[in-house]
Amino acid sequence: xxxxxxxxxxxxxxxxxxxxxxxxxxxxxxxxxxxxxxxxxxxxxxxxxxxxxxxxxxxxxxxxxxxxxxxxxxxxxxxxxxxxxxxxxxxxxxxxxxxxxxxxxxxxxxxxxxxxxxxxxxxxxxxxxxxxxxxxxxxxxxxxxxxxxxxxxxxxxxxxxxxxxxxxxxxxxxxxxxxxxxxxxxxxxxxxxxxxxxxxxxxxxxxxxxxxxxxxxxxxxxxxxxxxxxxxxxxxxxxxxxxxxxxxxxxxxxxxxxxxxxxxxxxxxxxxxxxxxxxxxxxxxxxxxxxxxxxxxxxxxxxxxxxxxxxxxxxxxxxxxxxxxxxxxxxxxx
Numbered sequence: 001x002x003x004x005x006x007x008x009x010x011x012x013x014x015x016x017x018x019x020x021x022x023x024x025x026x027x028x029x030x031x032x033x034x035x036x037x038x039x040x041x042x043x044x045x046x047x048x049x050x051x052x053x054x055x056x057x058x059x060x061x062x063x064x065x066x067x068x069x070x071x072x073x074x075x076x077x078x079x080x081x082x083x084x085x086x087x088x089x090x091x092x093x094x095x096x097x098x099x100x101x102x103x104x105x106x107x108x109x110x111x112x113x114x115x116x117x118x119x120x121x122x123x124x125x126x127x128x129x130x131x132x133x134x135x136x137x138x139x140x141x142x143x144x145x146x147x148x149x150x151x152x153x154x155x156x157x158x159x160x161x162x163x164x165x166x167x168x169x170x171x172x173x174x175x176x177x178x179x180x181x182x183x184x185x186x187x188x189x190x191x192x193x194x195x196x197x198x199x200x201x202x203x204x205x206x207x208x209x210x211x212x213x214x215x216x217x218x219x220x221x222x223x224x225x226x227x228x229x230x231x232x233x234x235x236x237x238x239x240x241x242x243x244x245x246x247x248x249x250x251x252x253x254x255x256x257x258x259x260x261x262x263x264x265x266x267x268x269x270x271x272x273x274x275x276x277x278x279x280x281x282x283x284x285x286x287x288x289x290x291x292x293x294x295x296x297x298x299x300x301x302x303x304x305x306x307x308x309x310x311x312x313x314x315x316x317x318x319x320x321x322x323x324x325x326x327x328x329x330x331x332x333x334x
Contacts, residue, residue: 039326042129048325049122052317057117060310061109066090066102067302068109071295072170075261078287081294097173105169108180112162116155121314124151124215138223145212152211156203161196163203167264199263202276206256214249218242218311238312246307250299255292258283 040048061068070089074081093101127147133140156163165183177183187195221241259279266273273279283291 039329040322044322044325045125046122048318048321049125049314050118052314052321053121054114054118055317056121056310056312056314057113058110059313060117060306061113062103062106063309064302064306065106065109067298069093069102069104069170071298071302072167072261074295074298075258076171076265081298083297086298105166108162108166108169108183111180112159112166116159116163117310117314119158120151120155120211121318123154124148124211127151127154138220141216144219145216148215149208149212151215152207153204155211156207160200160203164196164198164264167261171265198266199260202256202260202263202279205276206253206260208253210249210253212249213252214245214307217245217248221245235312235316238315239308241308242311243304243308245311246304247300249307250303251296254296254299258292258294 070086073089074086079085090102097104124147127150128134128144131140131143131147133143133147161184165180165187168183168187169177169180177186191198218241221244222238225237225241259273259276262273262279262283263276273282287294
């Protein structure tokens, strides 16, 4: 009996408790869910995408700031757009206000675009994760478009007042609005707090097709290149894919861009654009259907450049940061 009891004790001591095995399995599953197949946790995905998106947006918008200011001035006026008139505007601005005036409002753009771009890229990646379409963009086309649209809505909703102030700085002289702080204060004192979101509905109606088409086209082109070519798309390829995506996105949403610019700047131009429907009717009656595409040709120049730079820069910085994290974690384990 003593021999039997001793052997039984040895077996029990050598066998790990069942509860410990279950805990180990649960821990492993949680780690796999948290880290992912590429060795990056979701927290690391968020902050790497935030940083790369912020830098990408800043570089892209600064590059095309003079063209952006020119486009906005034509969007809010009744003057017909042409390449010749756009060039004349640039030359006149250079002569009367100096070279730095071409970047007037860019400080407001940076204040807006850095958080906007950071949130947009991060939100897009997170919406794709939530909707379960990572790596399945070609199979889940509708959900892929939805993820892009939701990313645009998320970023636009958090940064819209800065976009409105940037638009007003772009169409005024230095004597009217010297700083972003001044314009923020004047809008509140003269028009009230709701004025910060004037044209917001029109913006949302425009950003849904714009962001949806941009991200959808970019993902589709990159996936096609990955499938049908040997090399993984690099910076130059991402630049081209982003440029095409930008052109598609800009064209799909441009009429609503005209509407929101008129509504954003109506208070300082002495014109009445209070609602989306009244703005559409007023523009159509006074300027015709082509007014909704005024400046689009310039957008086909600056839009693809900006979006191409933005996508390519974001992906390059993001992938570099994540490779560094994986290499660092691997070396620390060894």
